Amino acid sequence: MTLVSWMAGASGVSAALVVGIAGPTFAREVVLGMFGPLAETVTSWVVAEQVFRRRPERLTAVMITAFAGKLVFFGAYVAVMLKVLALTPAPFMASFTCYFVALHFVEALALRRLFAGAPRVSDAADLRGGLE
Numbered sequence: 221m222t223l224v225s226w227m228a229g230a231s232g233v234s235a236a237l238v239v240g241i242a243g244p245t246f247a248r249e250v251v252l253g254m255f256g257p258l259a260e261t262v263t264s265w266v267v268a269e270q271v272f273r274r275r276p277e278r279l280t281a282v283m284i285t286a287f288a289g290k291l292v293f294f295g296a297y298v299a300v301m302l303k304v305l306a307l308t309p310a311p312f313m314a315s316f317t318c319y320f321v322a323l324h325f326v327e328a329l330a331l332r333r334l335f336a337g338a339p340r341v342s343d344a345a346d347l348r349g350g351l352e
Contacts, residue, residue, distance in 0.1 A: 223265060223330050224262050226326075227262060227326060231254050231258045231319060232254075234254075235254045235315075238250050238315070239251070246308060246311040246312075248305075248307060250315045252301055253301075253313070253315025253316035253317075253318075254319045256293075256294065256301075256319075257316065257319040257320040257323050258319060260293060261324060261327050264290070264327060267282065267286065268282070268283060268286075268331065272334055276338060298313075
């Protein structure tokens with residue numbers, strides 16, 4: 221199973237559990253609080269993984285650009301959810317914050333694992349061409 225499948229599955233199951241325990245009153249808030257961070261994290265991971273596999277030297281530049289895009293996306297997403305859809309702020313923001321932190325943590329661990337498999341300079345001797 222891919223990381224994307226795990227993130228989507230775990231997010232869906234956890235949202236269903238929260239709604240099942242808390243009741244359907246704030247189901248929209250919980251699900252929509254999960255959806256934005258999930259969509260962004262999945263997109264971010266897919267792009268980062270593809271760039272790393274094809275041209276790893278470009279990954280930092282792509283991630284910096286993506287960060288700027290995330291700022292705009294999340295600002296607009298939260299504004300639309302609260303102003304246009306008029307979701308109840310507290311449960312929406314609680315859900316949004318929990319999924320945002322959890323999914324970005326998972327993405328950070330996945331990036332760490334991806335980088336760990338890449339060839340790298342391991343010590344100063346390698347930098348000096350093995351001369352000591």
